[in-house]
Amino acid sequence: MNATKARARRGASIGRADARRSGPMVGVAAAPGDKSISHRALILGALAKGETRISGLLEADDVLRSAAAMRELGAEIERDRGPDGTVWRVEGATWTAPERPLYLGNSGTGVRLIMGAAAGAHVAASFDGDVSLRARPMGRILEPLRMMGVEAADREGRLPVTMDVCEDLKAINVKLATPSAQVKSAILLAALGADGVTRVHEPELCRDHTERMLAAFGASLSMTPDGEGGRFIEIAGGQGLRACHVAVPGDPSSAAFPLAAALITEGSVVTLKGVLINPLRIGFYETLKEMGADITFENEREENGEPVADIRARYSLLHGVEVPAARAPSMIDEYPILAIVAAHAHGETMMRGLGELRVKESDRIACVEAGLAAIGGDVASGPDWLRVRGKGPGTKGGLKGGALIKTHHDHRIAMSFLVAGLASEKTVEIDDASMIATSFPEFFDLMMSLGGDLGPV
């Protein structure tokens, strides 16, 4: 066993980790299941009549917390290993008030969608999370739920939150103030239990997995363009859901890390198979192509109502670009890794419309700026923008490395800076790799199988 493998074997429950200049990164790997779709499959399955079968579920901490919450609310959930792989079986139920607070760990998607679903299912519940989740805004969910009639106690718009039952939930007509699929989804899930037709105006389109999956579970909802790039979604209350089979595609947000590593380490060519290419999720890949990346979608196909492809990336000489604010919802989780790629491009990459990054697992604008500056990047930021000036790849450009990066309980910051280390002059170390398990538990194994020299220290 070589030294890299030996340190990987030290386990996934890890603190510090580091990454060294590596390459080439070469190989083909399956992308881990999509986190957004995995949460939704469990939640809708738990609400539906009958047995929902889920294949390809992402078995990461965030998703497993949602599964645990569904059990607490009354659903029966089993994990079976069959001849064709692992299948999760969810037997839906009439939800009942859980005995303890639902603890969603680090997961914004889990807590926000389940708050909406619990309101729609007419159950009382309390919600809590880790130190990062406790710092994130929940007013954006509580406000529409209160308009529907829910009474809830919170800690200045943050967790812990305790929601009462509202038997006569009212349909509402709302315009989303922030382009957030989590807010939109919470409202749609609550609307299932409301009296009348709820109408959500989404001025900027964001991921539509809830809408697609509600339709797959037999709900009727309508989507109408607003004539200005957004749309109206209408859904009537009182609809029951019917169990179905969900095949979870690969996560484009996770695939971004090995593919970005290939783009910035000389001689690399990496393919990630079965990645979701829903148009509302692929802003990162569009941006990379504009930067001159040799990145291709191969074998495009439709699986279970979502478009997927195998994505291949080759080491490329990149140039900086202006990333328009309008693209932010379709690549909202990919800015940290884009900033690392941009540091290896020639010239300036300007990213605008990033206000939402301030309220993710960490303040991602601040974390990226501090981290990149510590490893020799030329970076600046404003309230909702980030600018990276790259010096080009390789030994004359690239990043110096040689620093310990603070990850602030944020998996995407952790993975982004480990990828940076693969193409830096000196080792890049991160203070805490444990959060990587919230979205991408196989990260170290997959990156090492492609040739990356990284792991726990």
Ligand SMILES: O=C(O)C1=C[C@@H](OP(=O)(O)O)[C@@H](O)[C@H](O)C1
């Ligand atoms: O709906 C979802 O599954 C998600 C929506 C996004 O959050 P917002 O809707 O708050 O932007 C994204 O950042 C998160 O990782 C997953």
Ligand SMILES: C=C(OP(=O)(O)O)C(=O)O
């Ligand atoms: C923001 C993220 O997730 P969540 O909001 O579910 O915590 C993410 O995965 O980058």
